[in-house]
Amino acid sequence: MSVLRLENVHTFYGHAEALRGIDIEVTKGEVVCLIGNNGAGKSTTLMSISGILKPKMGSIYFEDRVINNLPPHEIVKMGISQVPEGRRIFPRLTIRENLEMGAFTRDYGRCPTGARQGGDRALKVPGLLSKVFDLFPVLKEREKQPGGTLSGGEQQMLAIGRALMSNPKVLLLDEPSLGLSPIIASKIFKIIREISEEGITILLVEQNAHAALGLSKRGYVLESGRIALSGTGQELLNNELVKKAYLGE
Ligand SMILES: Nc1ncnc2c1ncn2[C@@H]1O[C@H](COP(=O)(O)OP(=O)(O)OP(=O)(O)O)[C@@H](O)[C@H]1O
Ligand SMILES: [Mg+2]
Numbered sequence: 069m070s071v072l073r074l075e076n077v078h079t080f081y082g083h084a085e086a087l088r089g090i091d092i093e094v095t096k097g098e099v100v101c102l103i104g105n106n107g108a109g110k111s112t113t114l115m116s117i118s119g120i121l122k123p124k125m126g127s128i129y130f131e132d133r134v135i136n137n138l139p140p141h142e143i144v145k146m147g148i149s150q151v152p153e154g155r156r157i158f159p160r161l162t163i164r165e166n167l168e169m170g171a172f173t174r175d176y177g178r179c180p181t182g183a184r185q186g187g188d189r190a191l192k193v194p195g196l197l198s199k200v201f202d203l204f205p206v207l208k209e210r211e212k213q214p215g216g217t218l219s220g221g222e223q224q225m226l227a228i229g230r231a232l233m234s235n236p237k238v239l240l241l242d243e244p245s246l247g248l249s250p251i252i253a254s255k256i257f258k259i260i261r262e263i264s265e266e267g268i269t270i271l272l273v274e275q276n277a278h279a280a281l282g283l284s285k286r287g288y289v290l291e292s293g294r295i296a297l298s299g300t301g302q303e304l305l306n307n308e309l310v311k312k313a314y315l316g317e
Contacts, residue, residue: 070129071096071269072117072148072238077126077136079109079116086112088293089126094238094271099264101272101280101301103314104290110273111153113290114240117271118150119143130238147237151244153273155227159216163207166215166226167200168193170233192235200229203259221252228259238269245276257283277314281305289314 072094079087086109094100102110115121117128119140128136135143149170158166171193201208204225210218215226224244231239241260245253257279264270274280281287281301289297289310297307304310311317 069096069131070094071131072271073127073129074113074117075127075129077113077116077123077128079112079121079123081112086293087116087123090290090293090295092271092288092295094269096269097264097267098286099260099270099272099284101274101284101287102290103274103277103280103287103304103310105313106275107292108290109293110290111242112293114150114242114271114273117143117240118148120150144234144236147235148240149231149234149236149238150240151227151231151242153242153246155223157215157218157223157226157230160214162212163215163218163226164197164211167197167207167229167233170230171196193233196233196235200232203232203262204229219252221248221255224248224256225259228256228263232263232268236268238271239263240271240273242273243275244272245274245279253279277310278305281310 070093074090074092077087077090078085090113102113104110112121116123119138123136127134130146130148135146158169206222207226207229215223218226244256248256253276260270260272261283272280272284281304284301286300287298287304288295289304297304297309
């Protein structure tokens with residue numbers, strides 16, 4: 069069953085057309101990656117899905133419901149959560165507060181730390197928090213420290229943890245390995261695999277095409293706002309064009 073479907077999506081920045089008719093389909097439980105050079109439109113694709121950008125043409129479906137007319141907070145509520153490029157954690161808030169902000173966007177209650185914890189929030193947040201701490205023990209160890217004291221890799225973990233606090237069905241990851249050492253990056257990829265094994269569907273944008281394709285069931289290659297190629301992770305890894313342009317072989 070398709071969980072996410074983009075049909076002929078065109079997204080603009082002013083008059084500049086960044087996405088020129090994109091078709092992408094993600095099936096429940098899959099890890100699908102989107103690779104492409106700088107400026108190809110990868111982040112624009114994710115921001116179009118999460119509602120930060122509104123496509124001028126085309127449709128985006130989540131479980132067969134059109135979502136491209138909804139505001140971002142409604143899209144989060146439906147179960148799509150994005151980890152933005154560059155992490156964007158709150159450096160002055162503690163690690164725990166950063167995570168609680170992720171639950172706040174899902175609208176479990178009125179205030180992330182306040183007394184008026186209504187509805188689902190009181191029930192769900194502790195469970196989600198302990199799941200995130202299981203996945204990232206380093207966040208538990210340092211939960212009272214400001215987010216800004218974490219290393220780059222740990223901040224990426226915090227950004228992923230924060231997105232998981234909205235209990236998403238679909239996780240959109242924008243270049244999670246950017247700027248990380250190979251060892252830390254491989255740790256992050258291992259965690260992405262674990263998250264997928266929990267049943268969360270993942271759309272992964274990466275410049276590390278090798279690792280991303282290795283992890284993904286299927287992939288799409290984006291070039292200048294168009295899908296140039298698609299296939300299984302293995303097919304793309306063996307594709308001559310992909311090898312030359314994205315794998316440096
Ligand atoms: N805020 C913006 N205003 C105007 N043009 C933009 C804006 N953001 C992106 N663009 C343009 O839209 C196109 C797609 O950009 P996008 O950020 O989606 O690419 P990307 O594939 O994510 O690249 P990168 O690998 O550098 O993150 C590029 O031509 C870019 O210059
Ligand atoms: Mg980008």
